[in-house]
Amino acid sequence: MNNNNTKTNISSKKYLDNDLDEFYFQWHITDRCNLRCPHCYQEEYNSKSELSLLDLHKIANQITIALKKWKMKGRIALTGGEPFLKGELFPLMEYLEQDESIWRIGILTNGVLIDQNIINRLKEFKKLYYVQISLDGATKETNDFIRGKGSFEKAIESFRILHKNGINTRLMYTVHKKNYHEVPSLIDLAIDENITTITIERFVPEGKGAEHKEWFLSKDDIYRLFKEILNRAESEYEKGTPLKIIKYRTLWAMLDPDRIKKSDVPLEIDIGGMCSIGIDSITIMPDGTVLPCRRLPIPIGNLLNDSIFKIWYTSDTLWKIRNKNNLKGKCNKCELIPRCSGCRAIAYAMTGDYLSEDPQCWK
Amino acid sequence: MLEVNKILQLKEEYILHKLDIGNGKFWLFNIENGDVYKLNRISYTILSLIDGKSTVGEINRCLFDKYPNKKPDLILKDFEELIERIRIENIINERR
Numbered sequence: 346m347n348n349n350n351t352k353t354n355i356s357s358k359k360y361l362d363n364d365l366d367e368f369y370f371q372w373h374i375t376d377r378c379n380l381r382c383p384h385c386y387q388e389e390y391n392s393k394s395e396l397s398l399l400d401l402h403k404i405a406n407q408i409t410i411a412l413k414k415w416k417m418k419g420r421i422a423l424t425g426g427e428p429f430l431k432g433e434l435f436p437l438m439e440y441l442e443q444d445e446s447i448w449r450i451g452i453l454t455n456g457v458l459i460d461q462n463i464i465n466r467l468k469e470f471k472k473l474y475y476v477q478i479s480l481d482g483a484t485k486e487t488n489d490f491i492r493g494k495g496s497f498e499k500a501i502e503s504f505r506i507l508h509k510n511g512i513n514t515r516l517m518y519t520v521h522k523k524n525y526h527e528v529p530s531l532i533d534l535a536i537d538e539n540i541t542t543i544t545i546e547r548f549v550p551e552g553k554g555a556e557h558k559e560w561f562l563s564k565d566d567i568y569r570l571f572k573e574i575l576n577r578a579e580s581e582y583e584k585g586t587p588l589k590i591i592k593y594r595t596l597w598a599m600l601d602p603d604r605i606k607k608s609d610v611p612l613e614i615d616i617g618g619m620c621s622i623g624i625d626s627i628t629i630m631p632d633g634t635v636l637p638c639r640r641l642p643i644p645i646g647n648l649l650n651d652s653i654f655k656i657w658y659t660s661d662t663l664w665k666i667r668n669k670n671n672l673k674g675k676c677n678k679c680e681l682i683p684r685c686s687g688c689r690a691i692a693y694a695m696t697g698d699y700l701s702e703d704p705q706c707w708k
Numbered sequence: 709m710l711e712v713n714k715i716l717q718l719k720e721e722y723i724l725h726k727l728d729i730g731n732g733k734f735w736l737f738n739i740e741n742g743d744v745y746k747l748n749r750i751s752y753t754i755l756s757l758i759d760g761k762s763t764v765g766e767i768n769r770c771l772f773d774k775y776p777n778k779k780p781d782l783i784l785k786d787f788e789e790l791i792e793r794i795r796i797e798n799i800i801n802e803r804r
Contacts, residue, residue: 351775351783353790354748355736361744414742655739659723668727 360415362624367448368417369626370408371639373424374401375431376631380455382481382492384519384560386552386640390426394632398433400649404633405440407653412446414654417625419446422477424453426631435466442472449474453517456503457496464510475541476507477515481523483530491523501538508539516540521548521560525570532577536588544591545574547705549640551694561695567596568707575600575616582613593618598684599708605684617684623663627656637662640690641699665700674702710764710788717760717801724755736799745797751790758800 378390396404412419421441428434434452441447449472456478467473478500482488488497507514516535520528528545535543547567550558562570575597578590589612598605598617605617620638628636633649635656636642645663646656657663665671666689669682676687687703695704718724721740724747727733734752736745747755753774757767771783794800 351750351771351778351786352748353751353754353786353793355751355790355793356746358744358746361735411742652740652742654737654742658725658735658737658739658744664725664727668729670729 360417365415365625366417367625368412368415368419369621370419370421370629371424371453371626372404372421372629373426373631373639374428374434374437375426377430378426378455379430379457380427380493380496382553383557384481384491384521384548384550384554386549386554386642387426388552394630395431396631396633396649398436400633401433401437402440404629404648405437405444407648409444409446411653411657417446418448420449420451420474421447422451422453427455427458428452429454429458429463438470438473442470447472451475451477451515453477453479455479455492455496456500459503459506461506464506464512467512468510473512475513475515476503477517477544478503479517479519480531481519483524483527483534487524487527504538504540513541514539515542515544518543518545519548520545520562520570521557522562522566523560525562525566528570528574529577532574532581532588532590536581536586540588542589542591546594547688547691549688549690549694551640551642551690555694558695562705564705564707567705571597571600575614579614582611589613592616595620595685595688595703596706598681599706602681605681617681619682619684620666620686620689622689623667637666638690640688641693643693643699662699671700672702673698673700675706675708676702679708710791711804712763712765712768713804714764715760715762715803716758716764716767716791717803718755718758719799719801722799724752726752738799743797750786754787754790755794760801 375395376387376389377392408419438450441450451474454476480488480500481491485497504514518531548560550561574590578592581588593615600616604610622637628639629648630636633647634644635646635648637645643662645660669686687706689699692701692703693699721738723737723739725735732749734747734749736747736755757770768784768787772780775783
């Protein structure tokens with residue numbers, strides 16, 4: 346820095362980082378749910394915070410204004426609670442689909458309510474990219490112990506009917522002590538059921554899940570599990586299996602630091618990814634409250650009262666997380682920062698400090 | 709040439725932000741329409757001083773003190789270039 350340089354410079358930008366071209370919105374349109382999973386990040390399951398269709402449109406307008414300003418393509422995942430319990434789901438999808446800035450729409454569901462009538466409605470949406478169903482076990486016994494009786498068979502039935510009707514299916518698996526041993530079988534199941542993508546997400550003990558901190562996996566367990574998943578993903582990739590196992594998440598980069606330096610690694614076996622908080626995603630709650638991430642329950646504004654730009658550019662929480670110098674412990678100065686910054690939500694749930702090191706980091 | 713007794717102020721929809729990474733990143737945001745401007749350090753410093761209280765003369769004297777090795781006429785030129793740019797962009801209010 347030259348302290349004697351007084352040549353001023355001001356340049357217009359479309360966004361903080363001009364290289365980004367997609368933005369992800371996870372929009373929880375209801376808290377109502379027909380299941381009561383013990384590890385859930387929710388605490389309430391009522392409709393008191395739900396918005397009318399008019400208010401949902403107001404929020405959608407904020408989303409599309411931002412996307413146009415940022416010249417980004419919008420990916421929106423509509424979820425709950427259970428999104429199919431909210432009557433405004435399809436009218437909202439119709440509204441979103443009309444806007445050119447919305448690129449892809451996904452639905453995150455427990456799969457229990459999906460029937461042919463719902464499938465017929467879903468097929469009307471050209472921008473519907475996938476339906477993601479949560480499972481918490483590869484067997485009926487494990488899954489139903491966690492998600493409730495009958496939920497496994499119903500979810501499998503929904504995977505099948507969606508596939509039969511040409512709708513991409515994804516599987517979300519929240520991994521913890523009660524189900525991590527079934528991950529290999531889960532991958533078999535996903536291949537058998539023609540599921541396109543599996544996301545194996547680490548359990549964040551918040552909401553109801555805070556009552557089950559004993560389900561939280563140790564760093565050694567996570568290391569062994571991720572290693573096993575990576576080996577399996579590589580093996581399936583070599584065989585040409587179309588299933589995609591998501592590994593561009595935090596911690597994964599440690600499995601092969603050399604791999605993340607290469608630019609020609611196929612997506613199927615690529616690993617590691619930064620937490621997207623403050624970079625290219627936000628979560629919207631049923632009442633319009635905005636969170637940095639659904640698993641990090643620190644409100645940073647409300648889209649019915651605040652402009653999305655005000656939230657995005659003035660939130661102290663977002664700025665603290667954007668500045669990786671603020672990270673503590675092992676995460677501070679970690680050379681893997683471009684491909685990992687630890688899970689801020691897990692840090693917060695386990696320590697009360699979202700800037701602390703990721704407690705499952707095995708480095 | 710700006711009048712020395714003029715008082716400048718960023719419009720209320722504009723906010724400045726400094727990110728302490730590396731040599732620093734400096735931004736000006738319009739929180740109503742989403743306009744984003746990337747600044748260099750001196751531009752950030754000047755815009756920080758445009759607080760609706762200090763006069764142009766006071767700001768310039770502050771800059772002269774901050775950059776004692778720089779010729780005052782060059783500092784004034786750089787300052788006025790920035791003010792002209794943000795005037796065009798309708799970012800500031802001006803009063804005497």
